[in-house]
Amino acid sequence: MSDFSPGQRWISDGEAELGLGTILNCDARSVTVLFGASQETRTYSSQHAPLTRVVFGSGDRIQCAEGWRMTVDDSKEAGGLIVYIGEDDQGEVRELPESRLADTMQFEQARDRLLTGQVDRNDWFDLRFRTLHHHHRIEQSPALGLAGPRIDLIPHQAYIADEVARRHAPRVLLADEVGLGKTIEAGLILHRLMLTGRAERALILVPASLCHQWLVELLRRFSLEVTLLDEQQSQAQGPGNPFEAGQLVLASQDWLFANPHRQEQAEACDWDLLIVDEAHHLEWSEEAVGPGYACVERLAATVPGMLLLTATPEQMGQASHFARLRLLDPDRYHSLAAFQEEERHYVEVAAAIDALERLPGEAGERRAEDRAAVAAVVDDPDSQALLDLLAHPEGDADQQATARDQLRDQLLDRHGTGRVMFRNSRRHVGGFPERRLHVERLDLPSPYRRVLRRLERDEDYLDELLIETGLDHPEVLVYLDAMYRALADDPLNGEPWWQFDPRVTWLLERLTELGDDKVLVIAHDRETALGLAEGLRVLGGVHAPVFHEGLSLVERDRAAAAFADPEEGCQVLVCSEIGSEGRNFQFCRHLVMFDLPLHPDQLEQRIGRLDRIGQRHAIEIHAPVFAGSPGEQLLRWYQEGMDAFDAPHGLGGELFEAFGDALADALLDEESLDEVIEETRALFDSRLAERDAGRNRLLELNACRHERAAATIAAIRELDEDRALRRYVDQALDIFGVDARDIGGDLVHLRPGPQMLDGLPGLVKGEDGFSATFSRERALARDDVQRLSWEHPLAREMMGRILDGTMGNTALALLKHPSIPGGRLMAELVFRTHCPAPKRLHLNRFLPPTAVRVLLDESGANLTAKVSFTGLSKNLQKVKKAVARDLIKSRHDQLRDLLDRAEAEAERELPSIVEAAQARMRGELDAELTRLEALARRNPAVREDELTALREERAALDAAIEGTRLRLDAVRVIVTIDENTR
Template identity: 35%
Template structure:
């Protein structure tokens, strides 16, 4: 039976895993669950009773506690407990535990000392170092960008960094195909989560992209999203959307199930991201169900990220509709929007000659302002050289048999065309030079058959397989095998199996069959043609001559030049040509098929030329200027590279592994194997499975080996270690003896911490990073804090060994009152710093928010835009921050007694 059964509602508990939430209140105990409300953080947590990481807070006689009115008592007597509400009696006053101030801290290092329990100086030093790292990380503007398993691409970092500074990010991301919209969204989500700006994130995706997003978020950002599918919401007793704060959901599920839609709307999401937003249909006469779903969900969420293809390739109405989701007040009238665009086109001619400050004002006042981002390959190619050339190698194969190859709709079968191309593949592999081969085709059946044929015909060939039936772990192993220099020669891959994966270490692609449309063709090539690909890409394409395969191939090659360049407006051009293309492919007669193809190519070239001209004419120069700034982007990349070169994290974690009992083995200069030791300090080390993991601190190595864990200050292991050390007694009391036995003074080296309370959605750490106040005092009240540094004190003392009975006896003889009085002296000195700390923080908050509010007010006067919502959010954030600052206090974190 659970020990929570008889706990009274109102009892006070603390979370061991999230102590920064403050003092919680039991709100509900039922159905094997226990729910707490944390007033300081304004958050609710629900746990299973069997594994709830919480413990009841019971203060002792002599402790000082504060109630909600700010009144303080020293406890003289404790009444109640167990299954009763506790009452604390003081001198003429009494507080119920339900009245206690929720911002109370619970670390009591002096209690350990009274029990003669303490740690060595090295452990005390590690705790102090951990506090310093926590402080530094909270102030680091790059937090959230450091640990992503990504190449450092300037425009992606620039965009994410810029949007992260918005009070409530609501943006439309519309970079061209291959520039990394998913990465941009992931960077933004990751940063907002680590900065405590958001906690509940929902990603809505179309059918087929669920797994891609899950993999991208996990592999690149260490974010563990939960995928909600049709089976998840049928339990009448639970809402699965409440059970995880990070959720990916197929929008088709919400369209097909009213229940699922109702359940997802019960949750207050902090941020919603919607992929393929151009599929949300809207017109003057009405909107699609998908559009209505996103509209309703996004109305309740402060943050919204829409990801779309080139925005206007699906019409001006669709572009307006997506902007309306982002900002319904600003984009409320389609006719007005179109008229403003025409007015802007006249102004755009003057932009190249304008000064920077005037351009910044124009971005705010005209068009889509700061909510719309679009980078193009053309623009980026002018700045950076990270796009490879695509080199097509075509291999026409003559069909000498009397059998016809299967039609396009039956091309998954392993018949004549498959056999002809299998023979070609054997010859190709036998004659190829060095390099990895990435082979892709439509069906798993073909892949498995190819594996068998290659093994039978090419001795000792090393093959990796990748298809949708493999588990996540099996896929990782296959990629690692393919990535290793002496690993697999060829990867046989299906369309679905490769979603969300990075194969940029390969540059040779065999396209064993052709996809149905140019979008899918671009996705295939995009497996290798990625930002970060350092070599030219060779596309090897075998096809059967005088067949529908040749017709489709020539349409892609000669009509669209799709093998050399990304097709702009691919869906539009495909829709225009689809019927003619279909008819040409079905024509069995050589002469008539040739004529049909000739006509098709003329029509395709003409329509594609017109489409590209329309898209180019629709370019928005202000949008391009808003989307990228080379100087800012270069600075971000440079700062992250500097952080990557630093060895501070490795040196810190090496100490942590040593002191906490994690075994570490160097595999080479950039990779290490760690596993739980037999005598670990804690039962479970953060992010370390029982079997161990291979880690690397090197970004380039991590990009090569997806099966390695890329450790950075952003990684959950680093964050978990900091939380583990600071939320436990680890190093919070240390005792040492003077090396110079003639010194008789008793010295207290005390570490006080000012740490703001955490509140959902409020950037407390950004404005109020942890402050550390070190004091060095004796029992007579003398202050040596400025005279001797911690490092100097380390040189003057010795640890007490466990068999040093004399030192333990002398320590036990130090009166309890002497210790408490000495700590009071240290507290009195430390607290003198508090007013200046709080005043500095308060001034920073007021200055920042007043400046932003003034800017928005001026903007409203200039262009008659309604910025009241954003101003209200800034005013509320300012108010919340000052309220949190007022309630936040300094506390004793740790101390070292030297005698």
């Protein structure tokens, strides 16, 4: 139609986003159109204007410029303009000239776009349908949120992440031993909660030395972009609350805990999750509360979810461990004395579980003892019935195995801190390398020997030395170079300590012997680390970057990166004690303890920087000590008193609390030291036996249930190996205008194409893009390569654009088929379930957007079951948009009728979809609610608010699913053509 009249309403075929246009003026040569909503004016040639007249029919909803709406019943023409006749929302019959239609009317729905002649490409329609199909499938996967991160699939990490992220507002203590991946567990939990909508905002508090590492890990492993907040960034944001700057905020504990004003701002924000790393540094006792603990406690009172991370939950004793649990649930953990009494009961439960594994066992006294041990902790009829079945000597073996598993799970659920604390040990996980200790005894240099001999002769000299140096006891005895530096005014101390200290020359010799092997050196304080680096440079020409607390985050990362580079990096990195917390140096296998820390947990943290999951070599621990010195005596206490170098045991904090003072007093008295070592060993052996029999035994059994872990990993691998992923991504990249070039080695390089749509993650026009792989193993081997998965931000962005926008929701195609005459019309319609619900409910696990496809011929016959989507698509031919618009215009009334009929056909499918979703939801939540209600009667670790939230969630989901409706998502018109048509 090319005869235009002022006041008519048209839309632009090429710029549909301009909205509804009004003809301003026209003549034989040109036509001018005002697009009021976007305040744009366009002038076109009258003969070739890319415009489509907007014409509404019976049943369409339209809006007046004054805001009221009406449903069209009929129309008439007056002066070249259409006048619509219909009823408004109050039932009153009204007339509305097209010139008074609202400029802001949107043509986003498939029906509106189709009937106004707006059609997309066929491959867009195909991609939209496939996106709906894959999104429906992926959203219901039990691996959702766990499959995308770039991590190794390790059972205990997968189990913990799956278990914790399923809970409402989880509040747990992640306390795996050093090197078992607490940061990865926290990242997995956060990633799943964010992906499923159960959390939208999180505050992450970590030591200053680990801020940048967390930032990089969350981005590199989990594709989570985090706002790193410090004082400089806070001030740069102006007078507002800086904690509102992002969804995920990462902040230094050192900065926040020292700044009451910033604490108030953090507490004023709405957070869904609080993550606190190295939580053992939070100081608490019944008499006093440290500022860091007080800050976290206030946040914990208002933030629903909370993850505390520590490898040493009992570093400062049982009271310190209780303090962490008190943050998670102050109602449950209100009394230290009650907590200590409860801990003693766990020995019986652990013994019962061990006895359970032996039942039914041999006849006689042993079987009776085992049954009695289990019966002592069984306290309900269901468990008693399982025990009776299990203990029956002639019971069915399969039934007994099932009963054993059920009863073990019940005992683990109902006793202990297993719901709030997850602690895996290395011996439980397995697969860790051997540790080898190499002790090098060196002669005391005279500047050190002179002071130590005077100490042996004069008991009062120690007090003088403490005053003179300002050092503490026993640091002044163990760290002789620090003592020497502190005595700088002594005329005999005229040269730097590293010039005469034989440990420096010993280290230079060792570096030469080790060749290209990387060597991590840890010393107690910053001055020692700096002096050692200077000595290596001056005496041996060895460049060693230094990693210490005085460096900025960027400087620390630069030092760590210089060490990590396998080809051009330096051989040695020198760290102060801060290097033993949080950093991962598992690519290295040689650790030099230049001196020894005074606390056993710090010793384990040092070793744990190398001895981690993924370490493929034995850990070579080198300890240079001065013969006969306090440092050598300290080494003896570690070796002989607690096997500290062999493997982590988690008892160091308790042993230090018991014997730390006696050890300090015995460092100059070998006879006294022998007594301390003997007493330490006795307590170590005793506590090890008690721990393995009690709570830690329960924690280990509960921290990784292997059947659940195996099922989770199997679900992840199923998504990893999904062949549809590569096909889908290739098709989507092509349609979104991204160039993908195979560069070999299972790698592809993605870069923006000339027609790329804006806003795709990692792809900016004019920049080079990034390399990626679909292989988990390949991505783990290359830090510079991203891993493409269904959860990668690029894939999710493309799927989101399609599902939330109009791309591909209309199309027209030609079908040439020998058995179908030309000129026939078919309509292929895709309806989608619509179920508004708060994101936090994660409705999609039970009812993700579900496609209902309906294929009708022009008579209204339903051909859906006879003709598949794929089979039909393969035989379709594209058509030019101008031809498509003319075809649609000529079949308006017929298409309206088919749209109405298709809706009725689709509605027949809705009840079964709703019923199936409700069954899935009730089956999962009812079982979980029943389990937790039973568990809460016996284990106070199940919070009442968790039960309440689950009941409310079930009711809300039931109502939401019941209210599900269908809406038209996409429509494709198919016109048949004769065989001889070209």
